[in-house]
Amino acid sequence: MTTIETPAPQQSGALSSGSRLFTLASRYGTFVAFLALIVVNIAVTPNFLSWQTLNVNLTQVATIVIVATGMTLVIATGGIDLSVGSLMAISGALAPMIFMGQFWPVESMAFAVTLAFLLPVIVASLFGLFNGLLVTRFSIQPIIATLVLFIAGRGIAQVMTNGNLQVFKNEGFQFIAMGRIAGIPAQVVLMVVIVALASAMIRYTVIGRQIIAVGGNEKAARLTGIPVKRVKMLVYMISGALAGLAGLIVVARNSASDANLVGLGMELDAIAAVAVGGTLLTGGRANIIGTLLGAFVIQLVRYTLLANGVPDAAALIVKAGLIVLAVFIQQRADRH
C-alpha cells in the first residue's frame, strides 16, 4: 500500500530498538513460535511426545507444504495461485479413473498405476500453464487469472466424476500415502525432497535467481534480459504440478476421491503458510524453509487447540489472527 509518509529524521540509535524488534521477529519469529508451540505441547497436551502424534502431524502437514512450496515460487514472482485446491480435485479425480479402467481397460496394473501417477500431474501442470498464459499473454492480474480455474476447476472435477465418491483399494497407488520408505511415511519423504529441491533451485540456480528478480522488479528484470514471461509460466506450471501431486496424496490417503472436498480451502492454507513463513506477499523473495516452518506452525497451532478440546471453529479464528500478525511483522520489518 502506498501512502505518503514523510520520513521523520531519525537517529540510527533511536530507530533501532523498535524496528530491530520487528526485524528480529520477522527473521526468527516463525522459528521461535515453532519451538514455543512444541514446548507448550509437551507441557499441556497428553501423549504429545509419541510416534502417533508425530505421524499425524507430519502426514497432515505434508500436502500443505508441497502445495505451499509451489505457492512460494509463484508469490516470489509477485503473483498468487488461487487454483491449487481445484487442481488437487482434478488430479485426485483423474487418478482413480485411470487405474479403475474408466478410460480404457487396464491390461497391466503396474502400467496403469504408473500412468495414474504421471497423467494427473501432467494435466495439473498444463492447467498451471494455462494460468501462466493468462497472466503473461493477456496481462490479467494473477488473482483474477487463477480465479477462473478456482471456480471452473472444481466443477471440471465434479463433472468428470459426476460428483460421485470414488472408493478404491490399490496398494501400488496408495503407496504414495500409506507406504513407508526406511520407516518414514512416503509422503513425508516426498515433502522433504520437494522442499530441498525448491530450496536448492532458489539458492543455486540461474532460474531461481530469475524468479526472485522478476518479483523484485519486473521491468528491471526484463531490461537485463531475463525471459520474464517464461519464468512466470514456469512457476505457475510448477505450482500446478505440485498441487496435482498433493491431490494424489490426499485421495490415496483417504482410499477415496471426493471431487467436492479434495483440496477445499487449500489455497488459503498454502498462502497462510507462505505468509507466516516470512516470504513477502509482494514478491521478490522466496523463503522455502520458512514456508515449511510456517506450515508446521499453522498445523501445530491447530493440533494444540484440537487436542486440548478447543473447537475447530475457534482454530479458524486463531489462524486468521496468526496470518494478520505474521504479515504485519513482515511488513514492519521490511520498511526499515
Add this chain to the structure above:
Amino acid sequence: MHALLRPFAIKSSVDLARLGVILALFGLILFGALRYDNFVSPFNILSFLRYNSMFALIALGMAFVIITGGIDLSVGGTAAMASVVAALFSPYHWAAGLVGGMAAGLAVGALNGFFITRMRIQPFIATLATMLAAYGTGLLLANNQSVSVSYDTGFTIIGQDDFLGFPIPAWIALAAYILGWLVLEKLPVGRHVLAIGDGEATAGLMGLKVERTLAAVYLASGTLAGLAGVILASQFGAGQPTEGVGWELFAIASVVVGGTLLTGGSGSVGATLAGALLLAMVFNILNFENGLGWISLSAYWQSVIRGAFLLVVVVLQAKLMTRHRST
C-alpha cells in the same frame, strides 16, 4: 502514454465494455423470452429477483472496494456469520434480527478497515483472514448447526414477502443501488473513492482523507454483506454458518463483468448491477434449458460455465485494454 492522459484513455474502452454488458443482458432476456414459455412469467421473474438480491447487494459493496483498488474476500463469511447473528436475534423483534445481522457485518468491515488502513496489511490478506475469522465466529455462535429463525416476530417477512408486487429483498437491493449510485456519482466522497483507486499517493497529496475513505468503503462492504446475511436467514428460515462459500467470487465476477477494472480508479454502479444480473441470468437460462430436456447439465456444470464465462470476460477486457493502450 502520459500519466495525466491515462484515465481519459482507459475510460472510453471501459465504457465499451459496459455497453457490452448491458447489450448482453438484454440479448439474454430477449433470447429467454422467445425460447421459453414461462421465462417472463411473474413466478420466474419474482423468484429470480428474490434470490439474486443477496448477491446484488454484495456485488455493490465489492464494486466500491474494487474501485479503490482493493478487494474484499470476507463477504461470504460475513454473510454467513450475519445470518447466524440475525437468526439468534430474531426471536426478540424482527428489527433486532435486522440490526443484529447488519451490525455483525459492520464489525467485520471495521476490522478490515483497521487492518488495511492502520496496520497497512494488503486488502487481499486482511480480508482473507477476516473471512476465516467470520466463518469461525459464525460456527461457534451456531454450534456448527443451522439456527432456526423465529416465525412469530415477522422476521421472515424481510426475505419472503412482497411489497407492491415485488419481493422485499429486491426493494432493499434497489434502494441500496440508488444510494450507491448517488454516493459514487453525486457526492464528493464518490470522487474521493475514484481518486484513491487511481492513485492513492496522489489522492493523499491532494489532501483527501485516504484512510477514512478506505475504511468507510470496507465498512459499507461489510454492512451490505451483513444485510445479505439477514436476507439469507429470513428467506431460508435459518441462519446458515456454512453458506456464503464462493459468494465473494460471484461478487468479484459481477464487478469485473460490469466492466470495472480490478486495478481501481473507475467503475460504475449501474454496470455492476448489470453484471450481477447477467451472471444470474446465465444460470436462470441454463435451468430452463435443462427443463426443456435439450441438454442435461448437472448442477456441476454450473461452476464450469461460470468459470468459462469469467474467462471470456476477462480476456475480452484485457484485449480491449491492450488495443486501447496501443492506439
